[in-house]
Each structure stands twice: as C-alpha cells, then as structure tokens.
Amino acid sequence: MLIADTLPSTSGAALALDRARDHLIGLRSPQGWWKGELQTNVTMDAEDLLLREFLGIRTPEDTAEAARWIRSQQRADGTWANFHGGPPDLSTTVEAYTALRLAGDPPGAAHMRVTADFVRQAGGIEAARVFTRIWLALFGQWPWDRLPVLPPEMIFLPPWFPLNVYDWACWARQTIVPLTIVSACRPVRPLPFDLAELRTGRPVRRAARQGWEVAFGRLDALLHRYGRHPVKGLRRAALRRATEWIVTRQELDGSWGGIQPPWVYSLIALDLSGYHLDHPVMARGIRGLDRFTIRDDTGRRLEACQSPVWDTALAINALLDAGVSPEHPAVTEGADWLIGQEVRGPGDWAVRRPSLPPGGWAFEFDNDIYPDVDDTAEVILALGRAGRPGTRPAIDRAVRWMTGMASRDGGFAAFDADNTRTLCTKLPFCDFGAVIDPPSADVTAHVVEALAHERPPGHRHTLRRAVTWLLKAQEADGSWFGRWGANHVYGTGAVVPALVAAGVHPRAGCVRRAVAWLEGCQRDDGGWGEDLRSYHDPAWIGRGESTPSQTAWALLALLAAGESSAAVEGGVRWLVEHQRPDGSWDEPYYTGTGFPGAFYINYHLYRLVFPISALGRYLRARTGDAAGTGRGTP
Known part of the structure; x- marks a missing residue:
C-alpha cells in the first residue's frame, strides 16, 4: 500500500472535479447524448x-x-x-x-x-x-x-x-x-x-x-x-x-x-x-x-462498435456524482434522449425467455434486437437518480425485463439468460474469443446496484440471489474477475459499491478482503493499473501502469467501503496530479474488454467519467457536501 508523501487538499480535488465536469458537459452532443471513440486494433x-x-x-x-x-x-x-x-x-x-x-x-x-x-x-x-x-x-x-x-x-x-x-x-x-x-x-x-x-x-x-x-x-x-x-x-x-x-x-x-x-x-x-x-x-x-x-x-x-447509450448513462451518473443538479440541461436532455432509446420490441433474448415482456436498453444507437442487461442497469440507475418526470414507466419496464433475465444460478450475463452450454467452445472453429455469455461479476454487480437504488417491490428475492451469487464469485485473493473491463480492478470496483448499496456492511469480511487486495496492488505512484495480459497470465493480476479509469474504479470501491486511508488519498492525488489542463486525462492503455484474452477496447470516455465519479464521491465523503464541490454547477 502506498504511504503518500503529500496528501491532496480538498480544494485541489474540487478544482480537478470542476474542470473535469465542465469538460464532460462540453462533449455533449446537441441531441443530448455522449459518445467517446471506441478504439480497438487494426x-x-x-x-x-x-x-x-x-x-x-x-x-x-x-x-x-x-x-x-x-x-x-x-x-x-x-x-x-x-x-x-x-x-x-x-x-x-x-x-x-x-x-x-x-x-x-x-x-x-x-x-x-x-x-x-x-x-x-x-x-x-x-x-x-x-x-x-x-x-x-x-x-x-x-x-x-x-x-x-x-x-x-x-x-x-x-x-x-x-x-x-x-x-x-x-x-x-x-x-x-x-x-x-x-x-x-x-x-x-x-x-x-x-x-x-x-x-x-x-x-x-x-x-x-x-x-x-x-x-x-x-x-x-x-x-x-x-x-x-x-x-x-x-x-x-x-x-x-x-x-x-x-x-x-x-x-x-x-x-x-x-x-x-x-x-x-x-x-x-x-x-x-x-x-x-x-x-x-x-x-x-x-x-x-x-x-x-x-x-x-x-x-x-x-470503430468495432459504438457506445452512446452506455456513455450517456455513465456521463449522467458521473455528473450527478459531481454534484450537478438533476435540473441541469446536461442531465435532463441526456435523460430524455435515453428514454427515446428504450427497446420495446422482442429480440433473440426471448428464445430463452419467451414470456418476458420487452424493455431495457442496448449499447448502440440502433440495436433493438439485442438490448443488454449491463446497459439497462446503468440506465435505470441514471434515470432513477435524475428523477426526470415521466420516466417511471420506462424504468419499471426495464426493471421487469432486467430481473427476468436472471440466469438459473442467480447471476446475470450481458445479453442472454442461461447461455452457459460450453459444448460449442470445443469446436475446431472456436480458437478466438468468447463464444458464450455466462453470468459475470461486473454485470451482476451493476444489476444489484440498480435494484438497490430502486428497491422495486416484488424483486427482493432476485436481489438477494444476485448478492449471493457475487459472494460466491469472490476470488481467493479478495478480488472479483472483470468480464467486460480490465480486469480484477474493474470487477472489484463494480462489486464492492454494489454490495454496500445492497446492504452488506462495509466491515463485512468480503468487503475487507477486497479492500486489502486493492490496497495491496496500489502502485507506488498512488494509482492503480492492471495489464490486459492478466486474462491469461495470473502474474499480471492487479499489475500494470496506472490509468485514470482503473484508479477511479479502485477509489469507488474503497470509498464505498468507508475508507479514508492513505490509499484513498494517494489515488486522489494521482488523479489530481495527472489531469490535463483541459480537465481530461490521458489514457493510452486499453481498459475495456471485448473478448477476454483476445479482443480489447479503449473507451475514450472512461478516462473522464469514472474519475469524475470518484472525485465527486471522495469530496462528498470528505466534506459531507451532497453537491461535491459545495459551489453548485453553472
């Protein structure tokens, strides 16, 4: 664990948050959505x-x-x-x-x-x-x-x-x-x-x-x-x-x-x-x-794909973490755009869930056949927190669809329920990438966090089963595997806030083990990083050059666990010291995952939205100010 030589002042973190928040708002499209480049390979x-x-x-x-x-x-x-x-x-x-x-x-x-x-x-x-x-x-x-x-x-x-x-x-x-x-x-x-x-x-x-x-x-x-x-x-x-x-x-x-x-x-x-x-x-x-x-x-x-729904939901949640008012146009117009993207028709998911009414959101501008659980959970959270009038029916439909996509073991996958037959992975054809979609810790955690925020009646059993799934999925070292982000830092950064939101006590053993793991893999510079080679070489788990997004993921977990340690202060200091003059951060390293071990993604907006959330929650914890900076938002 890093023992920081100098700790960041609250005012320094607040200034960094202000710059990042303004930069993010400036990236918004005239229609209200955000979309960062999704960079892959040649x-x-x-x-x-x-x-x-x-x-x-x-x-x-x-x-x-x-x-x-x-x-x-x-x-x-x-x-x-x-x-x-x-x-x-x-x-x-x-x-x-x-x-x-x-x-x-x-x-x-x-x-x-x-x-x-x-x-x-x-x-x-x-x-x-x-x-x-x-x-x-x-x-x-x-x-x-x-x-x-x-x-x-x-x-x-x-x-x-x-x-x-x-x-x-x-x-x-x-x-x-x-x-x-x-x-x-x-x-x-x-x-x-x-x-x-x-x-x-x-x-x-x-x-x-x-x-x-x-x-x-x-x-x-x-x-x-x-x-x-x-x-x-x-x-x-x-x-x-x-x-x-x-x-x-x-x-x-x-x-x-x-x-x-x-x-x-x-x-x-x-x-x-x-x-x-x-x-x-x-x-x-x-x-x-x-x-x-x-x-x-x-x-x-x-671009191999585009992520406007995902990016817009993450941006709204980041702005709300930063203390931006739900009435701010960036929030209201983003929420209105998301409502217009709701999927209301059937898709291939219905093969396994034929009686489940449609709902939810997809990742892309136009992908009505394949809404996904991960985006739906993030949008539910963003719309619920924004409190925009008229969004309740869409949220209710999404909650019904999302919970209906639970797999038999209580966990959640991205696109399908119970897509777990491994027989097709044995075919000679399958020598590249993931070809099935089993439940994962990061997707299940996002569902848990959305349900914990909404507390919809009739879905407590689904929430309990998902929490149990997460507890069983914890690795021996205290971390969680990250299917859609790199890697154990991503999984742990998603699961700990979800468990705490669902009522798991921050002093519970599962949370303490996760905290110890995060503190143990913090770099000497105060940041966190995990190389994508960790998907096939365990020696890389928790190891890699510090990045803004991965540092923010670790901070989100530590802050949810109630930590106010030197590790937290060191991570915040890393974000403050590495911020660009325009309010963003450089992040050449890829921290997104398409196919573990085979295909990876550099989400260009990750370097901004996750540090904003981490800094906003840090300031709220340090100052007790629900608005983060305490100065409101222009």
Whole structure:
C-alpha cells in the first residue's frame, strides 16, 4: 500500500472535479447524448479493406487513408498488437500486412520485410487463427479444405438441441450464421499478389485435444466429406433459411448487432446469396459503415462498435456524482434522449425467455434486437437518480425485463439468460474469443446496484440471489474477475459499491478482503493499473501502469467501503496530479474488454467519467457536501 508523501487538499480535488465536469458537459452532443471513440486494433481496418475488395467497392481514397492509419500503428519490430503496449499478435499482423499489400506496399519495403520475418518466425499463416485464415481463403490464399466446416444445416437445430445457434452468445451467433453460408459456398476471388512470403510450409499447429474436442475433430472430417456431396434439397433450404435469418436481423442503421464481425460476414454471405450491391439490405449495410468511420490527420479507421447509450448513462451518473443538479440541461436532455432509446420490441433474448415482456436498453444507437442487461442497469440507475418526470414507466419496464433475465444460478450475463452450454467452445472453429455469455461479476454487480437504488417491490428475492451469487464469485485473493473491463480492478470496483448499496456492511469480511487486495496492488505512484495480459497470465493480476479509469474504479470501491486511508488519498492525488489542463486525462492503455484474452477496447470516455465519479464521491465523503464541490454547477 502506498504511504503518500503529500496528501491532496480538498480544494485541489474540487478544482480537478470542476474542470473535469465542465469538460464532460462540453462533449455533449446537441441531441443530448455522449459518445467517446471506441478504439480497438487494426484488424477492423484491414478487414474493411478486404471486405471492400471482395465486394468490388474498394476505392483508392479509402485504401490510401486506411493504409496510412495501419502503418501508423506498426511497431518498430514490424508487428501490430491488440492493445497499447501489448505483445505482438500474429493474426492481427498477418491481416495488417495483407491490407498493406492490397494498398500497394511492396514486400521488399523495409517495413514489410521486418513484418514478414516476424510472421514466419511466429509460425506463418499456418499458425494464425481460424478467422484470419477464413479471410485469406476468400482470396485464394488458404485452402478451404484446411478450415473447419460450419454447415448451414445447423440453422434447423431447435433451441433445446446441442449446438443450435442460440447456444452461442449473441455476438457469436450473428457471426456464425453468415459464416455457414460462406463455408458452404467456398468463394475464391483472387488477389493480384501472393502471400508466399508469409508461409512456412509447416502443418497447422493444433493444441492437444481431449474429450469432446477429439469427437468434434472427427465430426469436422465427416462434415468435410458431407460438404462435397450434401443433400441438395436440404442444403438449398438451409441456405435460404440462414439468409432469411440474417436479413431479419439487420438493424435500422444497416448494421448487424451494431458490431463489426457479424456486419462484415453478413454482407459477404448476402453477396454470395445473390444480393446485389444496390439491394436495399446491401446498400443500407455498406452505407452504415460510414457512421463507424473516423477520418483525421492519421488516416481512416473504423470503430468495432459504438457506445452512446452506455456513455450517456455513465456521463449522467458521473455528473450527478459531481454534484450537478438533476435540473441541469446536461442531465435532463441526456435523460430524455435515453428514454427515446428504450427497446420495446422482442429480440433473440426471448428464445430463452419467451414470456418476458420487452424493455431495457442496448449499447448502440440502433440495436433493438439485442438490448443488454449491463446497459439497462446503468440506465435505470441514471434515470432513477435524475428523477426526470415521466420516466417511471420506462424504468419499471426495464426493471421487469432486467430481473427476468436472471440466469438459473442467480447471476446475470450481458445479453442472454442461461447461455452457459460450453459444448460449442470445443469446436475446431472456436480458437478466438468468447463464444458464450455466462453470468459475470461486473454485470451482476451493476444489476444489484440498480435494484438497490430502486428497491422495486416484488424483486427482493432476485436481489438477494444476485448478492449471493457475487459472494460466491469472490476470488481467493479478495478480488472479483472483470468480464467486460480490465480486469480484477474493474470487477472489484463494480462489486464492492454494489454490495454496500445492497446492504452488506462495509466491515463485512468480503468487503475487507477486497479492500486489502486493492490496497495491496496500489502502485507506488498512488494509482492503480492492471495489464490486459492478466486474462491469461495470473502474474499480471492487479499489475500494470496506472490509468485514470482503473484508479477511479479502485477509489469507488474503497470509498464505498468507508475508507479514508492513505490509499484513498494517494489515488486522489494521482488523479489530481495527472489531469490535463483541459480537465481530461490521458489514457493510452486499453481498459475495456471485448473478448477476454483476445479482443480489447479503449473507451475514450472512461478516462473522464469514472474519475469524475470518484472525485465527486471522495469530496462528498470528505466534506459531507451532497453537491461535491459545495459551489453548485453553472
């Protein structure tokens, strides 16, 4: 634990809070919402160029701008990583290199030679993930016979049958269904070059298989044989059903699920199914990508997703923590915008909960098919605290839907209830990212906090079961795993405030263990950080460079636990001393999680909203002033 050399004055923290609050208010859109950039890695940009090449719509301008951005992210060793400061990632590097070849970068150029050397030393294309080799197969750079098979006939499996599409998490099923069409069609649209310099000639490395993995390896061999001679009528019907499934799930903005993977594969699948570029579904899908495109002096890059609902709810809660009046236009207009985003129709979640009335909120601007529990909990909390007239019916509908999404064990997942069958994770296809959506500590904690604030009648049992789930999920070291944020600092920062809000005493053993863990991993500079490598290397748990968001998460937990220790003062001092003149903070490190161990996110608004909440709650605890700064808000 840090023993601070100097402790921050209340006035210094208040000044930092004022600057941050004003900066956040200044980022608000004219419509009342907030949206920070959602930064990922260059696979988004490489695959966008490959998609456009496949569809025949790639332009010199788009190519040059995307290539400039991809080059800017290359490291000195010729590689690309999946997060700032992370280790080289072979598959990301292969895709980035391919995109640069598409842009005209010659293989003999210095920056290309060093990349090719790394790829070969790391095992070549042969060692890349399945998704990367699928992209290469589309262009004849990898044989389809050497890829796992996804038969479109799986679309006919009923929801109770193993390996039906609803056994997959929502983000995975929306990707898997179009890939069954791609797998059946096996298209090849050759590139004007060959990637021989990235091949080693060695066989594909396979991890040791056991149990179901052995059985599925044999099944894959049988499916390869079936794919060469399918039952023609059944295959045609399956392709037609899969195509219809895709079309009915396109969102109003042209996306699928508001996220990149199902979006690009759906466009490819529909193209293979005979949908021309001028078909309304295709045109809307291609046009919608522009909304996710950022252009600036560094080039052209794509967001894998957008988070306006999440960001707006977090911003409202942060402003209220900062002492901003609920009557302030930033709060009222943000709340009004959120009300307009309520999801009132059915979605895939209803497969597991067919009698549950709809409600809640999604993550994105347009994702009515997939509202999620995490956003819904945060919006319930924001609207309940804002007290905006007329919001009660939406809150009640959301509470009913959210509590109805509890899994059998009492915990909550992000998008589906009881999406816990692990059989699909054993398929040869699944070598990248999470493909199921089981309950997690961070989502369950957000539900607990929302229910603790609302105290809706008839839902006390749900609240108790969720609290019990959290208590059972605590790690031996006192922390909680963070599914959607990095990592144990995020999980612990979410769970402790939720437990205390639900009535767990701050001196309870579970809270004391969490406090001890947080204090034990505080850095000497007063901040907290946890490297994303903690998802696969336990040595990194609680360790990493200090970041504003992770420091704030730790402070939120310590403050909820009633701490007024040197650890708290040191964390506040770190935030005060590292604030930028404009009121924000720098945060190059990624603290958001898409797929643990595989795909990560830098939410550009996290560096602002969470420090505001932490500073506001700190000042309230120090001064007893419900308005935080004690001076009101302009």
